Amino acid sequence: MAQQLLEVTDLHTxxxxxxxxxxxxxxxxxxxxAGETLGIVGESGCGKSxxxxxxxxxxxxxxxKIVKGSIMFDGADVLKMDDDEVRGIRGNNIxxxxxxxxxxxxxxxxxxxxxxxxxxxxxxxxxxxxxxxTIELLDLxxxxxxxxxxxxxxxxxxxxxxxxxxxxxxxxxxxxxxLADEPTTALDVTIQAQILDLLKNLxxxxxTAFILITHDLGVxxxxxxxxxxxxxGKIVEKADTAELxxxxxxxxTWGLLRSIPRLDERRKAKLVPIEGLPPDxxxxxxxCRFEPRCQYRREICREKEPELEHIPNSKPDHEARCWGTQQxxxxxxxxxxxxxxxxRVIEEIKQExxxxxxxxxxxxxxPPPTAI
Amino acid sequence: MLRYVIRRLLLIIPTxxxxxxxxxxxxxxxxxxxxxRNENKPLPxxxxxxxxxxxxxxxxxxxxxxxxxxxxxxxxxxxxxxxGRPVADIIGQGIGTSxxxxxxxxxxxxxxxxxxxxxxxxxxxxxxxYVSLMFATVGTTxxxxxxxxxxxxxxxxxLRFFPITGWGTxxxxxxxxxxxxxxxxxxxxxxxxxxxxxxxxxDYVRTARGKGLSERVVVVGHVLKNALIPIATIIGPATAAxxxxxxxxxxxxxxxxxxxxxxxxxxxxxxxxxMSTTMLYAFLIMIANITVDILYGVLDPRIKVA
Amino acid sequence: MATTLTTEQRRSIGSRLExxxxxxWGDALRRLLRNRAAVVGLAVIxxxxxxxxxxxxxxxxDPIAQDPPKQLMEPIWTKAFGGKYTDPAxxxxxxxxxxxxxxxxxxxxxxxxxxxxxxVTIIFFIGMSVGMLAGYxxxxxxxxxxxxxxxxxxxxxxxxVIIIVAMLRSTSxxxxxxxxxxxxxxxAVVNWVGLARxxxxxxxxxxxxxxxxxxxxVGASPIWIMTRHIFPNILAPVIVSVAFAxxxxxxxxxxxxxxxxxxxxxxxxxxxxxxxGFVVFSTTPWPVLLPxxxxxxxxxxxxxxxxxxxxALDPRSST
Numbered sequence: 001m002a003q004q005l006l007e008v009t010d011l012h013t014x015x016x017x018x019x020x021x022x023x024x025x026x027x028x029x030x031x032x033x034a035g036e037t038l039g040i041v042g043e044s045g046c047g048k049s050x051x052x053x054x055x056x057x058x059x060x061x062x063x064x065k066i067v068k069g070s071i072m073f074d075g076a077d078v079l080k081m082d083d084d085e086v087r088g089i090r091g092n093n094i095x096x097x098x099x100x101x102x103x104x105x106x107x108x109x110x111x112x113x114x115x116x117x118x119x120x121x122x123x124x125x126x127x128x129x130x131x132x133x134t135i136e137l138l139d140l141x142x143x144x145x146x147x148x149x150x151x152x153x154x155x156x157x158x159x160x161x162x163x164x165x166x167x168x169x170x171x172x173x174x175x176x177x178x179l180a181d182e183p184t185t186a187l188d189v190t191i192q193a194q195i196l197d198l199l200k201n202l203x204x205x206x207x208t209a210f211i212l213i214t215h216d217l218g219v220x221x222x223x224x225x226x227x228x229x230x231x232x233g234k235i236v237e238k239a240d241t242a243e244l245x246x247x248x249x250x251x252x253t254w255g256l257l258r259s260i261p262r263l264d265e266r267r268k269a270k271l272v273p274i275e276g277l278p279p280d281x282x283x284x285x286x287x288c289r290f291e292p293r294c295q296y297r298r299e300i301c302r303e304k305e306p307e308l309e310h311i312p313n314s315k316p317d318h319e320a321r322c323w324g325t326q327q328x329x330x331x332x333x334x335x336x337x338x339x340x341x342x343x344r345v346i347e348e349i350k351q352e353x354x355x356x357x358x359x360x361x362x363x364x365x366x367p368p369p370t371a372i
Numbered sequence: 373m374l375r376y377v378i379r380r381l382l383l384i385i386p387t388x389x390x391x392x393x394x395x396x397x398x399x400x401x402x403x404x405x406x407x408x409r410n411e412n413k414p415l416p417x418x419x420x421x422x423x424x425x426x427x428x429x430x431x432x433x434x435x436x437x438x439x440x441x442x443x444x445x446x447x448x449x450x451x452x453x454x455x456g457r458p459v460a461d462i463i464g465q466g467i468g469t470s471x472x473x474x475x476x477x478x479x480x481x482x483x484x485x486x487x488x489x490x491x492x493x494x495x496x497x498x499x500x501x502y503v504s505l506m507f508a509t510v511g512t513t514x515x516x517x518x519x520x521x522x523x524x525x526x527x528x529x530x531l532r533f534f535p536i537t538g539w540g541t542x543x544x545x546x547x548x549x550x551x552x553x554x555x556x557x558x559x560x561x562x563x564x565x566x567x568x569x570x571x572x573x574x575d576y577v578r579t580a581r582g583k584g585l586s587e588r589v590v591v592v593g594h595v596l597k598n599a600l601i602p603i604a605t606i607i608g609p610a611t612a613a614x615x616x617x618x619x620x621x622x623x624x625x626x627x628x629x630x631x632x633x634x635x636x637x638x639x640x641x642x643x644x645x646x647m648s649t650t651m652l653y654a655f656l657i658m659i660a661n662i663t664v665d666i667l668y669g670v671l672d673p674r675i676k677v678a
Numbered sequence: 679m680a681t682t683l684t685t686e687q688r689r690s691i692g693s694r695l696e697x698x699x700x701x702x703w704g705d706a707l708r709r710l711l712r713n714r715a716a717v718v719g720l721a722v723i724x725x726x727x728x729x730x731x732x733x734x735x736x737x738x739x740d741p742i743a744q745d746p747p748k749q750l751m752e753p754i755w756t757k758a759f760g761g762k763y764t765d766p767a768x769x770x771x772x773x774x775x776x777x778x779x780x781x782x783x784x785x786x787x788x789x790x791x792x793x794x795x796x797x798v799t800i801i802f803f804i805g806m807s808v809g810m811l812a813g814y815x816x817x818x819x820x821x822x823x824x825x826x827x828x829x830x831x832x833x834x835x836x837x838x839v840i841i842i843v844a845m846l847r848s849t850s851x852x853x854x855x856x857x858x859x860x861x862x863x864x865x866a867v868v869n870w871v872g873l874a875r876x877x878x879x880x881x882x883x884x885x886x887x888x889x890x891x892x893x894x895x896v897g898a899s900p901i902w903i904m905t906r907h908i909f910p911n912i913l914a915p916v917i918v919s920v921a922f923a924x925x926x927x928x929x930x931x932x933x934x935x936x937x938x939x940x941x942x943x944x945x946x947x948x949x950x951x952x953x954x955g956f957v958v959f960s961t962t963p964w965p966v967l968l969p970x971x972x973x974x975x976x977x978x979x980x981x982x983x984x985x986x987x988x989x990a991l992d993p994r995s996s997t
Contacts, residue, residue, distance in 0.1 A: 096582045107673070109597070155674045514974045518932075521970045
């Protein structure tokens with residue numbers, strides 16, 4: 001196997017709050033090869049963004065802290081670097097595209113200033129070189145009349161254009177790895193497709209490795225080579241993209257797939273939400289993290305946590321964290337398209353949620369999230 | 373931009389007219405003559421009448437007001453009731469001192485409170501933060517003359533570092549300047565801390581860190597630049613605080629400025645002097661407010677002043 | 679298979695949901711009482727109020743009775759440091775006219791609290807009514823309010839109060855309650871406008887919310903809507919603003935008295951005590967230091983409570 005660009009091993013990131021320790025990332029291991037694209041998928045609050053921020057050591061300390069693990073990037077452990085060394089990597093070797101382009105650009109600085117800054121710092125360009133390069137970059141990400149707009153302020157750009165600026169900023173120093181954290185979530189649907197196209201083309205053109213973080217399986221489908229599904233601070237399923245869509249092996253992934261609309265499905269197929277509440281990361285369930293919401297659960301799921309293991313009847317690099325689908329499990333032969341599991345369990349989960357103390361003013365506070 | 377400034381400056385005229393009207397009405401609403409209220413040594417009626425005629429206060433109030441405005445437009449602020457000299461001269465004598473005191477105090481306040489607020493925000497919940505929060509609370513809560521009393525007691529009476537009254541030498545100027553700076557300085561510390569804390573948690577700060585910028589560049593180039601916008605608003609209230617502070621501080625330290633003049637003329641009911649000083653203060657406040665609005669436009673590209 | 683959430687988890691989810699369930703006011707009170715500075719402030723105010731109410735019983739002397747041979751006594755503890763001018767009859771010493779400092783401080787605090795609360799009550803009623811009318815009905819009330827604030831904002835507050843008080847002092851109203859009435863009027867006239875403007879803004883921001891529209895739709899009268907629907911919903915910021923107006927009024931009175939246009943002698947107020955004592959300050963500092971200390975403690979106490987209330991009622995804006 002080729003030398004990996006990024007190797008994350010047993011990463012634990014925690015937040016120390018008044019209510020207790022939030023185990024936002026709880027033992028995550030994965031790797032990305034140079035030029036590879038990886039998707040990390042999961043509901044909000046499952047630890048995806050914290051994983052990404054941990055890679056660049058951008059977790060706010062306190063309350064956050066990376067308590068365990070290693071992040072080998074290009075042969076060096078990011079977690080063992082001093083602050084100067086980390087800053088030498090940020091924006092230079094690893095760049096990040098943030099979720100909300102409306103708030104992620106500094107409102108009082110011109111676009112030119114915000115992109116040139118990194119060029120001057122990492123590539124030691126002088127002001128006029130940096131400005132020239134900035135215009136090229138803006139051209140590259142499809143900003144019309146870049147030369148004229150380079151001295152504009154962020155508020156003079158639309159949301160989609162600002163995200164293009166963010167992408168230009170991320171590409172500016174030719175990083176080896178770009179982390180894109182929900183890059184299209186804050187945008188209109190039509191703009192989303194354009195931005196995704198742009199990202200896809202640029203990744204190919206620059207041979208940059210990409211980690212695309214999203215809650216939307218639909219977004220990663222055409223974008224990434226491999227997909228990791230996260231739930232409750234852990235990776236619960238790893239597979240290459242085609243395999244994951246064709247042959248998912250974890251009931252949570254099934255739930256995610258059932259809840260996205262598909263054009264090629266037969267008409268009868270309904271969108272099925274995942275019942276129940278996402279896990280409390282201060283006091284996570286002792287067994288499988290997904291057990292409280294799983295329609296296929298059995299006693300063992302509550303008692304003991306399954307390991308991330310290779311699953312029979314799947315490609316060699318396909319792993320999942322599930323007692324049911326592992327060797328000898330009761331879900332090995334289950335066709336998730338047809339069998340929805342035990343409907344009585346679904347009712348049970350609904351009842352448990354209903355038994356929780358009522359909200360103060362119904363309608364004022366949104367009901368507990370039941371779907372993705 | 374220029375048109376905006378000119379329009380704002382022109383708007384001062386009607387507001388000043390109303391300020392004059394209100395102050396004038398209040399000053400003349402009280403019955404009787406300003407010269408018949410000395411209970412200890414009542415003046416003979418003939419003298420009062422003569423004084424009334426001399427100062428024009430025997431006319432009906434609307435007539436007096438029109439005369440006053442007419443004189444004002446010609447730059448004549450009237451005669452002081454108690455000193456018998458033109459008010460313009462009296463104010464002219466004190467205004468240099470007051471301006472010097474005010475500017476010194478403002479610069480001092482800016483010099484210590486902005487760094488203090490920044491440190492406080494960057495080192496949130498440390499000893500440095502608590503000290504500056506304490507300073508901010510005490511400085512905004514306790515009136516300057518009370519703080520002055522404690523300082524005079526410590527540095528003037530007990531340690532004898534500085535003289536406790538007078539003006540002219542630098543030793544004289546230290547205590548009034550420090551005391552006058554405390555109130556606005558404390559307020560400014562609070563605002564700086566709050567707006568730094570607000571700016572520092574914004575997404576764009578994470579973006580800046582993500583570029584690999586050093587913490588100093590992040591704080592100065594990204595955070596402070598945004599935090600300065602709310603800090604600029606304080607120039608209005610700070611001017612007001614310096615003015616009202618100057619009444620008490622100048623009286624307390626016997627500084628021969630407009631503030632002390634105002635307090636004396638209030639005690640002596642010297643209406644022409646009260647009128648003129650009040651209008652001077654209102655004018656300064658309006659200029660300060662216009663400065664704030666212009667600064668806003670300069671600091672924040674999202675605001676178009678036009 | 680009945681339980682899928684562990685009991686521990688259920689409890690943790692339950693307790694978190696329950697926290698939301700408490701009422702806004704109960705929750706705010708709890709937060710206020712958790713704030714140590716605010717509790718200390720409340721205790722100090724409670725103590726001051728007790729002293730103020732029972733000053734007639736507690737004070738050892740008549741605060742205006744002069745005892746010329748016993749002038750400028752120092753507090754008794756100075757004896758321990760070699761002070762010669764102490765008298766056990768005057769615990770905190772006496773002023774230049776031989777009046778007992780302890781008694782004067784007690785009565786002075788009474789005046790201070792009265793000046794803190796009375797004008798603020800007036801401000802609350804006027805500001806609230808005008809602000810609600812202006813915000814809810816708009817029209818000429820609104821126009822009048824906005825124009826008025828424009829003019830009043832051109833003055834520093836204290837300057838305006840000084841002018842009003844200085845002018846009214848020389849009328850017959852100036853002698854009512856030792857000059858207190860004029861001070862009430864001065865503070866109220868200048869400050870109600872700010873509160874009215876705050877209330878107006880709040881009303882404007884909620885007057886088109888669903889629950890108000892709903893009440894209008896079922897035919898509720900404007901008075902009913904204002905008192906039953908709008909009032910409770912804008913109360914929180916108003917309480918905070920009023921809480922800060924109390925030390926503001928106290929401070930104004932002290933400043934007025936200090937520059938000689940406040941409470942008329944011989945009525946003791948903390949500000950006049952400072953002004954009177956200042957003449958002998960460099961030789962005998964106590965008649966100035968003691969009232970200065972009292973007023974500082976009182977002002978800080980009110981500010982702590984105000985800060986606590988603000989944090990308790992609006993946890994987001996804690997700065």
